[in-house]
Amino acid sequence: MSLFRFYSPPAIRKRGLRSAILAGLGRGAHSWLALLVMKGLNAALTAVSNFVLAYVLIRTVGLESYAFIAGLLAVAALVVQCDLGIAVLTFSELRSHYLSEAQKRKANQDDNDLVLAIVTIYSAIAAIAVATLGVAFFAGIVPVAHHSIAYFLIFAGAVCPLPHMPLRMAINARDGFVWTESVELARRVAILAVTIAMLFGLSLVAYSTLSLLIWVTSIAALVWLARPHGFALQSGVFLEGLLFLRRKFREARAAVVLSSAKFVISIFPYYLLSATGDGLAIVAFDMFYKVSRFAMMTYLIGAETVLPHQTRALHNKNAFGLGRATAAGFLLGLLPMTLGIVAVSMFGERIFGTILNHSGIVSPTMRTALCAMLVFMLIQTTCAFVLVGAGKFEALARRASITLAGMALISALMLLFHWSIDTFIVAYVCVYGAGALLYAECLYSLSRSLWLKSSQAFKMGTVQKI
Template structure:
């Protein structure tokens, strides 16, 4: 088990399969829902999932900080088998809080639907179940980072593989007559089972709940929160940059624009998932290199991640450029929703997202939250300007998306500069440490 856990090939393979399944599942789901409940209802689901993303965002970057802390402790402890008691209590507390947040959010939506404040008949129950499944991502995040921090990347990917296969199967079953409500209920059950699997993995990796863990975990979390301003800021700005067009377009009341952006979002998120195959495969090597102040090792590992990412980037650009019109027309049963301009913008985003994903994953993994937060805020400032101009000048969705991509591209360059600065600082520190020895060699003292 330990040998497989440290296998880069196993991790690369699992992440590749999971990335492919994510893309297939997203687009198959869109294909099925458009044909079973219609475009307008699909737009409601897209907006509802964006609301669920707000719930998941209540993490506020805590899981990113937790991974950095747990990973640092693990590497400093020479890879010992059991997590420290404080680390165990911190993880138990975060998972408990996140489950509670998910339950409360589902109860609030249920009360809203029961009061008739949202007109979603006849699919209200199905929408609620889909929302409940979406917020399961919150405790899942905490469990994944706990296991991954102790080199459990392969096993968390295996659990995700099972979840994605099951979700794809139940989605296809709708084409064979499975009702929308049944699909929603089974999907929620699959999410719950996957969380149970991650809980089992956490126990195997030394995270055992105990009496008094919650109170101690709250104390530890409170101490951490005092210094996570940059983490919270980074998490919020990244989230807003990714999904704010859903809310902006919803206010405008243009259902077709929401569907068009949803396709833009899903395709570009698929690109990110593809890039994570390489970025997270080399993350254990990168974090070890930074821990050991090995600038050359960091560069080598990062280059591997970029080379892996170039393959899906190139394939994605060719696919959208050559077959995008037919692909989106098939999914949405309409040829005019995703325009040629938006397809060009998607191709540009593929390149920019490779740069940003490659840089962001390692920089978060080594705790460079402040530097990332400053750069993300600059990007968000550009997005605010773009949104203001859209409202004032009555831009079309195509003009808005082009401006969005340009601002995002500028932000990705800022992230690349941050990673270059980290590599340079490691290289300079290594040179300063070696210079006394080199001086001794030059004077013949050794």
């Protein structure tokens, strides 16, 4: 055997080396540790990039232009919100098909049609939004004295996540989590490098052009990755995908309600507090929001890392495997939650005072409420990912709607009785916490049902391991 290896032709040795490399890459692509590392790096880069972008833009184009860009990004966020949870529903559907079909290499035609339809619709929405902004600039409806081309390109890049999302979901549904995170990592590193380059003379137009090009390249990379993961997007039938969505209207409606409710719950205090005219209250809530959003991003590292194992356990009706994976995700979230609580409770006054250049805006009561919020967010994030993987959109939509109704009630009470910002935040956290417990109750019901099915399957000798 050794002589054969020694005298084997170079082509055979080359093919053997390539096969070994591909096999190694394949094992890495299914490694939970690789996924955890990738998600951790992406979360860290996201946090760094947000602060670096603000730092750089303020120093290169000024505070006024930065404020305009922030407004554009807020509008782009509303455009991206047009997804309304359809991408998550698509993931649940495609993941179920993938696991049910014994992990066939090629996706069926219905799945191809569905992905093509959603990507086409979202690309059209993004293009219409960009064209509308261009017309508004050209007609003077949105007056811009300087940087109009740069603003236009920045907005175009900011709506790229819309067609980007369903592509990621489709590839992830077929165990491509590590590959999509790799694309995300490359994109974030490239955009961070371009952002920093502005400090060394790169113009705003060049920055916006390169950022848009990076986004387009990222989408192209996902389209390329879709083929080895079973999708031939160019051969899909658009109308067939629309018909499928129509057949799934009930679940799609629940996904829309869930996504919309979660979005409103997270941002409505900005608009409510703006109506009161209390500028300090808005600044205080902005700090509350930013810390809680950053916490959510760190919780997603653990939740998304164990998601492939949870969906496999759900498919195999393996209650023990589901519990083990969910517990692992929760434990991964405990570390950032604990660090966040310690930082806010012990050093919050100094941290917020330094950021805002004023002390006392974020009161001790609000900091205590923020600590409770970090706990409730971990509970809700952990439960929500399992339930979405199980396709429990209607159950989640009902609970999110109940939480939203509670938020509407405390908003009315605030306006009626002129609550202080501290009282409102405490009420906000209490309602959010009640919603998180409703999610936990739903997960408990699912787990209990799965344990009963698992016990019956075990007696029949049909339990499968993850």
